[in-house]
């Protein structure tokens with residue numbers, strides 16, 4: 315019998331295949347109609363959770379070629395990890411039992427650029443977001459490229475999520491959850507594993 319880790323890998327491959335459809339201009343998503351919504355009127359069965367940036371160019375359902383009811387998406391600027399974000403992920407893991415969590419950073423992220431511009435000053439604006447991205451700069455202050463910074467941040471999000479969330483740690487330890495760190499490349503449209 316398939317365990318959840320194998321299921322998570324299968325779902326990840328499906329989404330990466332969907333991303334190729336998007337890149338090639340041959341999207342295939344079928345679950346985009348009212349009929350699908352009616353089918354899921356009183357329940358949902360997403361097979362993956364995606365933590366994505368709020369950036370208008372990073373739209374998980376489109377870049378993974380998905381429809382209604384497939385992805386449980388948490389979008390926050392800079393995929394900045396805070397209590398509400400962590401609990402949203404925990405809901406997907408504990409209640410919806412998703413076998414896959416994708417952490418999706420991306421090129422040209424405004425949050426990374428802002429952080430690099432202002433570090434180490436805690437600005438009056440965007441405090442909770444800056445406090446979620448500055449830890450990477452605390453360790454590697456000399457990061458030049460903000461795309462590299464975004465990838466390092468995605469790794470930090472995974473590490474911190476496992477440290478801070480008992481639900482996520484337990485699911486990972488029990489092989490019930492696969493976490494995939496990904497980066498979206500604007501010039502190609504490709505989602506790459508990091």
Ligand SMILES: [Zn+2]
Pocket residue numbers: 367368369391392393420422423424425
């Ligand atoms: Zn962004």
